[in-house]
Amino acid sequence: MKLQDVGEFGLIELLRAKLQPVDQSVVVGIGDDAAVLSYDAAMNVLLTTDMLVEGIHFREDTIDFQSLGWKSMAASISDIAAMGGIPKHAVISLAIPPSYEILKLEQLYEGIAEIGRLHHTCIIGGDITKTNGPLVISVTLTGQTEQGQALLRSGAQVGDLVFVTNCIGGSAAGLACLQSDRRTLLTPDQQIKLLHFHQRPQPQVQAGRILAGSGFCSSCNDISDGLASELHEIASASGVSIRIEESRLPIDSSVRNFARIDGSDPVNWALYGGEDYQLTGTINPLGYASVLTEFQLHGLEMSIVGRVVQGTGVLLERLSGETIPLAASGYNHFTT
Numbered sequence: 001m002k003l004q005d006v007g008e009f010g011l012i013e014l015l016r017a018k019l020q021p022v023d024q025s026v027v028v029g030i031g032d033d034a035a036v037l038s039y040d041a042a043m044n045v046l047l048t049t050d051m052l053v054e055g056i057h058f059r060e061d062t063i064d065f066q067s068l069g070w071k072s073m074a075a076s077i078s079d080i081a082a083m084g085g086i087p088k089h090a091v092i093s094l095a096i097p098p099s100y101e102i103l104k105l106e107q108l109y110e111g112i113a114e115i116g117r118l119h120h121t122c123i124i125g126g127d128i129t130k131t132n133g134p135l136v137i138s139v140t141l142t143g144q145t146e147q148g149q150a151l152l153r154s155g156a157q158v159g160d161l162v163f164v165t166n167c168i169g170g171s172a173a174g175l176a177c178l179q180s181d182r183r184t185l186l187t188p189d190q191q192i193k194l195l196h197f198h199q200r201p202q203p204q205v206q207a208g209r210i211l212a213g214s215g216f217c218s219s220c221n222d223i224s225d226g227l228a229s230e231l232h233e234i235a236s237a238s239g240v241s242i243r244i245e246e247s248r249l250p251i252d253s254s255v256r257n258f259a260r261i262d263g264s265d266p267v268n269w270a271l272y273g274g275e276d277y278q279l280t281g282t283i284n285p286l287g288y289a290s291v292l293t294e295f296q297l298h299g300l301e302m303s304i305v306g307r308v309v310q311g312t313g314v315l316l317e318r319l320s321g322e323t324i325p326l327a328a329s330g331y332n333h334f335t336t
């Protein structure tokens with residue numbers, strides 16, 4: 001079956017069939033001119049949008065379509081997590097080359113539904129257009145957080161600790177692994193672990209909720225462009241300087257192992273790779289122990305990688321003890 005046979009409305013029905021029923025917060029979902037939603041008056045509404053473009057964010061040889069659906073939603077859920085929010089309602093727009101196989105789009109929606117189910121996020125509409133260019137996926141997502149509790153980039157204070165959740169550098173390592181002949185030197189389990197980092201990122205909603213609820217998290221950002229770039233955003237929004245230590249960067253042993261095989265620097269992946277969708281930010285030292293305990297109760301990890309100091313910019317203390325300015329580089333659409 002081709003797109004020409006089912007047409008735009010037939011495709012919408014095929015994709016809709018992959019989604020689960022919505023919850024009672026959706027008064028009107030897919031099928032009218034706009035969705036009608038019901039929000040809690042005690043909460044602030046969050047709104048975020050991100051686009052994924054074939055050739056830029058993915059290629060058919062770097063990701064399968066179900067994982068692509070997962071990752072497209074994960075990127076937006078991660079933005080809500082970085083604000084300390086709960087993801088709620090998504091609209092998904094697709095620009096599709098007319099030759100695209102319907103099966104791939106259905107698999108895309110299976111991945112969207114899979115992560116949506118995990119985070120109780122309802123898909124309530126979208127848009128479809130034909131394009132002469134590559135496949136484009138746009139996800140717009142709402143979320144909610146208690147009034148006044150959203151985590152911002154701008155609150156870091158001198159003396160705060162700088163945290164990173166779980167591990168970083170895995171997505172870049174996974175992409176390098178996919179593109180390297182040397183991946184056969186890894187065990188199948190190690191390969192799967194690295195591919196998972198790249199293809200199935202886990203947005204840190206629970207971590208964001210714990211941080212927002214603690215009252216001690218002074219700033220937060222999700223890691224889409226790389227730790228260096230995200231820390232520069234926090235430093236500049238907060239009017240402070242951040243100092244981190246290379247020895248404290250949480251890098252998984254599978255990432256270090258593949259870096260050795262590949263002749264790459266795992267620290268570069270961690271600092272500049274991006275797409276880890278972990279959280280980084282700052283926390284008042286008084287709240288650190290209690291937040292760490294709550295993280296551990298939920299099977300989450302948090303590393304302290306540095307401190308907020310007076311000044312501007314971001315500094316890196318290398319393993320040698322030398323301290324250097326950390327470049328603001330990372331993934332940048334027009335310079336990468």
Ligand SMILES: Nc1ncnc2c1ncn2[C@@H]1O[C@H](COP(=O)(O)OP(=O)(O)O)[C@@H](O)[C@H]1O
Pocket residue numbers: 050079224225
């Ligand atoms: N085309 C645009 N028009 C208006 N605002 C934009 C546009 N593109 C990005 N932004 C805004 O700029 C900020 C930084 O964007 P981005 O780096 O994509 O954030 P993130 O890494 O969290 O996805 C966000 O607040 C985003 O909403």
Ligand SMILES: Cc1ncc(C[n+]2csc(CCOP(=O)(O)OP(=O)(O)O)c2C)c(N)n1
Pocket residue numbers: 050051055056057058059062075175224225273274275331333
């Ligand atoms: C084929 C391929 N090449 C390169 C990358 C790496 N990559 C593409 S976009 C990107 C950064 C994240 O995307 P962006 O649109 O900047 O997300 P945002 O910061 O808006 O959340 C990275 C690391 C990839 N995922 N796939």
Ligand SMILES: [Mg+2]
Pocket residue numbers: 049050
């Ligand atoms: Mg964005």
Ligand SMILES: [Mg+2]
Pocket residue numbers: 078079082221222223224
């Ligand atoms: Mg973000």
Ligand SMILES: [Mg+2]
Pocket residue numbers: 224225331
């Ligand atoms: Mg970006």
